[in-house]
Amino acid sequence: MSSKKALLILAGGLGSRYKGLKQIDGILDNGSPILEYSIYDALEADFSKVVIIVNRRIPESYIERLNTISQKEQFELHWVYQEKESFLPQDYDSSGREKPWGTGHAVLCAKSAIQEPFVMINADDFYGKEVYQRASEEIALHISESQFGMAAYPVASTLSGNGNVARGICTLDADNYLVKIEEQTSIRKEGNLIMYTEKGKNIEIASNTLVSMNFFIFNPDIFNALEMYFNDFIKSDPEPSQEFYVPSAVQKMIDEKKAKILVKTSPSKWMGVTYADDKSSIKDFLASEIKNNRYPEDLWN
Template identity: 75%
Template sequence: MSSKKTLLILAGGLGSRYKGLKQVDGILSNGSPIMEYSIFDALEAGFNKIVIIVNKLIPQSYIERLNTISETKEFELQWIYQEINSIPVQGFDYSERERPWGTGHAVLCAKYTIQEPFVMINADDFYGKAAYQIAAHEIDYHHISESQFGMIAYPVETTLSGHGAVARGICTLDDENYLITVDEQTSIRKINSSIIYTENEKNIEISPDTLVSMNFFIFHPRIFCSLEAYFYDFIESDPSPAQEFYIPSAVQRMIDEKKIKVLVKSSPSKWMGVTYADDKKNIKDFLTAEIQKNRYPENVWK
């Protein structure tokens, strides 16, 4: 069983903590950044269309590189630039806004490009082969619909950085593994043997096996209608110049309004990421070991 499946990659971040454009930063000597391993895994799992949301700082040389790869490997590739006014808001004063509006806005930019079920990921996160295989199964067997989305989640202990606090969406599930809430926390870190985050100046400890969202969602294109309505609500709320419209918040609102249910599956794959520049060595060592185990070719595209 097979169907049209799209991978939507959010690659528009500015990489302020990483101090560079980590979404196109090559990890090994083959020059492939993390998102090329994601594309490779998705294609192997049966995905056949790749859409990448980028900002204007992405080098044209990298766009040409990936265009050449898509032609050689014969998969559909589309680029979308996320800009402040990508979703026009009549009468809105953009003068104080310095950057686009966040992940919810980024996904909405793909409204006219995606008409099929799709997976949304971050460009700078490595999710592992199993995540895409699970997602492909959910789409192919029509488990993703107007009323049911999906999420691949990871135990929080496996998603921390040794170089500083990280932002994670803490998941609360019902007895059938449907999402009740996803609570975005920006200060999750390990202190001695405890995993904590700080809220209202109070440290809160969480269990190492607590599932967290790493922005690996499986969506039906119906989400675009709700996203558009919610984005205009967000603008009408008079957000501050730095405030962002996040995809987990939009999904949470759809759950609260009983528009959808989100089935959460725990990934058996290892998650890896590069929040900070010093995280790069970890992912480099990991991918080197994966290549030695013949899970990836030394050059991803040969």
């Protein structure tokens, strides 16, 4: 197995709640979107390859911008389109499908581009500098075809003041291996409490409950499982809006004892943009990081 490490960035979403392509929306005057900060942090942690999953709405001008950056900074860069037809049976009719197939399918689309251990992230989440250093160490020490990793964050640090958020609530065993990951789409703050609603009932969760923010550390063997599970998903005749998610596939691997996922609390602060009004918070945060010499004013100058 090569010592090369890859960063896989999921940037194929449609940004409906953000009302725009937040994946490439520059935060500060330097024009860098969040994903460029993630690339910068990963390069510092000895990652040398970046694969970005995109949709056809990504403008050519941004692709050219990042291609130029990759040549200047000398890292390997691959663009992969999440096409609706990818990995579907030849006779499957997807004409009634408008949305992408979900994050599990997005990762699967990168199968031919990645042959080494990799970290998977969302394009619109800022995960923090230190978490990439830790991921690099995990790849060197623990990641294999039967053991993956995940960086989790306390739920209180991942909320938005502008509406509900979807988070994967994690249940761990005594050795910090993932037992269950349960997606909840209505997590929000009510006064001093953190709540979500399930089957019409409001449920309180502790502020230090660990949640998944889609920061996974995978061995490339994950692609074989994803392909099999996606095939099962298609055979189940899903509804037009139903999606195939990475956490669901990971849960299946755990249940079938095909892999263990070691969960560690991230040492870094998480920031993200679910809604357009979230942008001001991360703008202020990044400005303070630059002031504290954590990032240069212009990442690539």
